[in-house]
Amino acid sequence: MDLKIAVLAGDGIGPEVTNEAVKVLKAIALRFGHDFNFAEALLGACAIDKYNEALPANTLQICQEADAVLLGAVGHPKYDNNPDAPIRPEQGLLAIRKALQLFANIRPITIYDKLIPQSPLKADRIAGVDIAIYRELTGGIYFGEKFLSEDKTVASDLCTYSVKEIEQIAHMAFKAAQNRRKKLTLVDKANVLETSRLWRRVVTQIATEYPDVALDFLFVDNAAMQLILNPKQFDVMLTENMFGDILSDEASVIGGSIGLAASASVGDTYSLFEPIHGSYPAATGKGIANPVASILSAALLLEHFDLYDEAAAIKNAVAASIDQNFCTPDIFADSTYSTSDVGDFIESLI
Amino acid sequence: MDLKIAVLAGDGIGPEVTNEAVKVLKAIALRFGHDFNFAEALLGACAIDKYNEALPANTLQICQEADAVLLGAVGHPKYDNNPDAPIRPEQGLLAIRKALQLFANIRPITIYDKLIPQSPLKADRIAGVDIAIYRELTGGIYFGEKFLSEDKTVASDLCTYSVKEIEQIAHMAFKAAQNRRKKLTLVDKANVLETSRLWRRVVTQIATEYPDVALDFLFVDNAAMQLILNPKQFDVMLTENMFGDILSDEASVIGGSIGLAASASVGDTYSLFEPIHGSYPAATGKGIANPVASILSAALLLEHFDLYDEAAAIKNAVAASIDQNFCTPDIFADSTYSTSDVGDFIESLI
């Protein structure tokens, strides 16, 4: 297969981890006889530094011309503590999600048996956890109108959802549930929010088209608890943008490190694959960042194009590396393996 | 001391647990020579059933005439799955918070050594955790304008904050930090939300008045992770309404059961004390609800009136009951002690 992949390495540890994912994808192309082409472009703080824009037009074009996008991470602390910064790296991320209409962000949460001792949760709670979080990605409070009064005394953010926005991701989540354990949990705050009541109404309606899937509901505060108390109860979790951001980060540590958690962002036309973790500025250039989340994002990319054997080859190599303790220090504190050591090792297994 | 306490037992398990808290308060009054008067009123589903209003005027008046309010829980499933219900129990809770201007909800998170085995988290992560969550309670997306289009295809919720709303709780949180370990973490989503940037600006400014308190910032998604990975890093956490709802529920299970977590809601004039847990409809009338969160809410009430010895007497009695395994089944699954058994036992220790 020929695949043109746009690579947006981004900021902080983004370039380091993405580098390993590209390395692994090249090994896959070689072994399975594919032709993967990579086109690099800037997004985030690095793009602001160079072009004074978080998502330069050229970057968007490269992404639109590609079959898929591989993204590292965006964000830089020099913007975080400056509430008055006119442009911020994250705008690039939000803009590309919106421009490519990536309305669903899918975050699989599983656990490697070997890493159960690394988890902050007790073994009996987490062994066998297998959750797919479907987070709406192009709506809600992330994209609603923002307001700051002239005298800076009042600010607001609008959370808005339409039936159509809910429907498109809901269908995707129900279909996923059909191929899994046939349970879908809608997480909302319908006892307070009008948007949540719309979600509940639409999803309840759609559920009638998927009679083999059991639908239940959970308030977001309760979901944040249940994810720790009993994560095994969940199969597919469906939720809006902000709740999905919070819950999927929370869920990602069940597996011991956010450095393992990958995600796929998909729409009707485009797709983008990125680790859940951020740009982790404090680790930049130190070679301690875990490349596994980025490498597993590459596996999700392959699955998206039905290259299941290829994706399995990556996942098996990752599992083998973990099995042999070949991990960065976020997993085993006394490990001396660097980001590229781990990437090289996984590459060598392919 | 003379105290007039409005008792809003509410729905579900609310009346059962509140009953035990009142029992304990009466024992305190007897032992310490105080005069506590209790005035009951309806709030939530029970008020809707009787008056077709979630917060009847009479209830509000009783609360305004009282020195403090003791609240059970509100909510009933017959409203949760009906997005079209014209009145819902939670409106009563939100309305009373607003009417009494209870702008700060304070949720202490600690852990009983005895219950470390009950926690879903590993012992080394949680031993010694001591967090005070300051959640803004009368602003944000809970109270902003709600909208549903005529044809029900678009809904929205507005999140809005003013400098004044942020200042009043921020000062309270900084003062609390001064009397604790002198660390304050502001949780927000300043990389996305305008309101969060306002929070960051105002809190950064206020911090200059509290030079002995170290201020740091955390994005809410990261905070949801850090609460599990390393909860000991936190002293005072300050955050807006919705994030506080999610994070404090998440934090409450660190201690092993949400059935232990109490909260104080305070403003400049009024104060209200309630468990963090909800109305837990499935447990209603079964005598299995844990009364400790309600009893500890009564202790927070006493502290609010500087009755520290009295509050300590309650806390010690609760600790002793836990130490002797005298707990409801949420704590020890094979326990046969009922809600009122536990209440009686705690009362007997006072």
Ligand SMILES: CC(C)[C@H](C(=O)O)[C@@H](O)C(=O)O
């Ligand atoms: C960087 C930030 C804007 C982003 C988000 O909140 O969506 C990140 O946390 C994520 O989850 O991808």
Ligand SMILES: CC(C)[C@H](C(=O)O)[C@@H](O)C(=O)O
């Ligand atoms: C019942 C609900 C409206 C309420 C809230 O979200 O504030 C509850 O979850 C709480 O935390 O007190």
